[in-house]
Amino acid sequence: MRTEWVLQTEGDAVHAVQAFLGRLWTQADLQAMFLPLRPAGGWDLERSLVTDRARLADVDPFAPVMAGNTGGKVAEMAAAAPQRTFAAVLRPCEVRALHSVAARSNPLPDTLLTVGVDCLCTFTPEEYQRRARELGGPDELTHEALLFARQGGIAPYRYRSACQMCAQPIPVGADLAIGLLGLSAGQALLVSARDAQTAERLHLAQLTDGEAPPVMVARREQLRATLAERHARVRERTVKALADAPLTIEALVAHLKECAPCEACLEACPVYANELADPSLSVRTWLEACSGCGMCEQACPRGMPLAAIIGHIHRQLAVTSPGGAAAEALLCWA
Incomplete structure (x- = not known):
């Protein structure tokens, strides 16, 4: 059929x-x-x-x-x-x-x-x-x-x-x-x-x-x-303008901890499951699961370009993770 x-x-x-x-x-x-x-x-x-x-x-x-x-x-x-x-x-x-x-x-x-x-x-x-x-x-x-x-x-x-x-x-x-x-x-x-x-x-x-x-x-x-x-061209231009942004997992985690007690971006994220607060959970897994909706950036009171930052990290993880290429087909950062 x-x-x-x-x-x-x-x-x-x-x-x-x-x-x-x-x-x-x-x-x-x-x-x-x-x-x-x-x-x-x-x-x-x-x-x-x-x-x-x-x-x-x-x-x-x-x-x-x-x-x-x-x-x-x-x-x-x-x-x-x-x-x-x-x-x-x-x-x-x-x-x-x-x-x-x-x-x-x-x-x-x-x-x-x-x-x-x-x-x-x-x-x-x-x-x-x-x-x-x-x-x-x-x-x-x-x-x-x-x-x-x-x-x-x-x-x-x-x-x-x-x-x-x-x-x-x-x-x-x-x-x-x-x-x-x-x-x-x-x-x-x-x-x-x-x-x-x-x-x-x-x-x-x-x-x-x-x-x-x-x-x-x-x-x-x-x-x-x-x-x-x-949209790939837009992503490329945007990332080039993020020279001083936290573009690694470690840098992003440090940035988010500095923002505490504000958790507006985390509360807006549809896939966040308390990974930053629970050591038994993987921050990498959270970022790999990013759906690319940009709700984190929309909620940020400081206007941080989180959609581009997390999207960049997500793409890097998709390339280096086992099976990442197949999983990436479902995501918006392909």
């Missing part, structure tokens, strides 16, 4: 995804969904586990804002109630965090269905609010993001620095992926299954508008490769 399917949007990609999630809820016999929600008339995007299907009308999976990485939270929810069947709609870096946390604690139960969404980059909540006011509201900001999906976004220098350096804006490792990179989102989106078995189990042939033409798949892959090259 094919693993790539098309979802016609008829000028409204947000509504098309809302409707698709509704059909998926029924087909997968879900009890709940973890969703990005923005109620009608609201400006803030919240992430919540909902059991009321009516809340699907509030879903906005394309809002270009990120206040936190919920991948670790979803892993904890799945472990706490493994019998609950639920789906989680996540960004690519949240999918990476989810798998990183699960790999270090509890394997993900089969009752969790992950739905990843291509990321067109995000703003901080403050910048998101400012730009939404300029455009007339958050709906207009989502519309603008979708309008430039075919080109991979607009005004990249205004996005969060972690997004500017992310070379994996597609949700690798998700059960289902909703693709829009390189596509005209006003016409159609791509729905990809992890494998043929997943596509058959979820009856994607009935949930979508048919098999995706190869040209759609090729366009998405072409833009993914283009963005990888673009």
